[in-house]
Amino acid sequence: MWQRPQHLLSRAAADFDVVFFEEPVWRDDIAAAELEITRRPGDIRVATPHLPHGVWDFDAVMAQRRLLERFLASEPTESRVFWYYTPMAMAFSGHLQADAVIYDNMDELSAFRGASPEMLSNEEDLFARADLVFTGGMSLYEAKRHRHPSVHPFPSSIDPAHFARARIDRRDPPDQAGIPGPRLGFFGVIDERMDLDLVAGVADARPDWQVVMIGPVVKIDPETLPQRPNIHWLGGRTYDELPAYLSGWNIGFMPFALNESTRFISPTKTPEFLAAGVPVISTPITDVIRPYGKKGLVEIAETKADVVAAAERLMARPRAQWLARIDRHLATGSWDATWAAMRRLVSHAMGEPELAAGSANLAGAPAPLPAE
Secondary structure: OOOOHHHHHHHHHOOOOEEEOOOEEOOOOOOOOOEEEEOOOOOOOEEEEHHHHHHOHHHHHHHHHHHHHHHHHHHOOOOOEEEEEOOHHHHHOOOOOOEEEEEEEEEOOOHOOOOOOOOHHHHHHHHHHHEEEEEHHHHHHHHHHHHOOOOOOOOOOOHHHHHHHHOOOOOOOHHHHHHOOOOOEEEOOOOOOHHHHHHHHHHOOOOOOEEEEEEOOOOOOOOHHHOOOOEEEEEOOHHHHHHHHHHOOOEEEEOOOHHHOOOOOOOHHHHHHHOOOEEEEEEHHHHHHHHOOOOOEEEEOOOOOHHHHHHHHHHHHHOOHHHHHHHHHOOOHHHHHHHHHHHHHHHOOOOOHHHHHHOOOOOOOOOOOOOO
């Protein structure tokens, strides 16, 4: 998935030497821990610990600690920023020195299925050490703002030129070309955050509509996915392929369940659908209601009857005026602008006042909201 971490740290690579230290994989064919280094576009390196099967818990943490220490010892000793996406990494990195520590808190990971019971205690340690905390949405900001003196909300942004391709090139990918319309589509991870009963209910209510679901199935049994002639599970697709699929959708459908794992989410796909010119129906997720639902840019629907009624309204609505409103709303919400604002805050945390100049958010006040 090409999401918030990839958007931000691929832009960070213009200023920093970026290394993603990934979660480990376990193998049967090795006797000792190894660190695999691969390179990605933009000269970003991905460091993946490989651990022998049978190495768990404390031993696994210590193995990752040794791999990270050896890796950093081989790197230049210039200024160093630790940028965290999971508090669990504190277990093997919290003892190391850095010029700045950033926690980009994009989700409430402790509420996800299978979360480690140590997640919350590690997050306390990370809050204690971090110089800056960024949040992936306003709900998370409101929940975390009192836990650290410098918390800044940076909701989901967009790559507008990328998704605008869906408005121009309307050629269907081969595996979608044979699916009739009208189409309601979703893209993203399909996991415990999906309301599968709602997906099935909408498909049953309107068998003449097609529901297209794109994304990997994670942490749930694929056998539990509802099967209907008008539900199409296409699997994962690359970020580059998404505009072609969106170009053929009448409605962007975000059927999120209302549970602990969705309480604080700020779906990146909301502005991405809109940038593609695709009207959106979402279940009542707080960070979708505010601002998109309140501004009339996205339809909020909780039941299958609500979804069907909203879809009928959207498909009958003239597009030109709505698209003009969308484009005005999204005009300031690019990932480039988000990274520039973050970069000023990081520069200040690193003691680089000449780069931090112009930032209005150095005292812990909320940053300007992308796409607001």
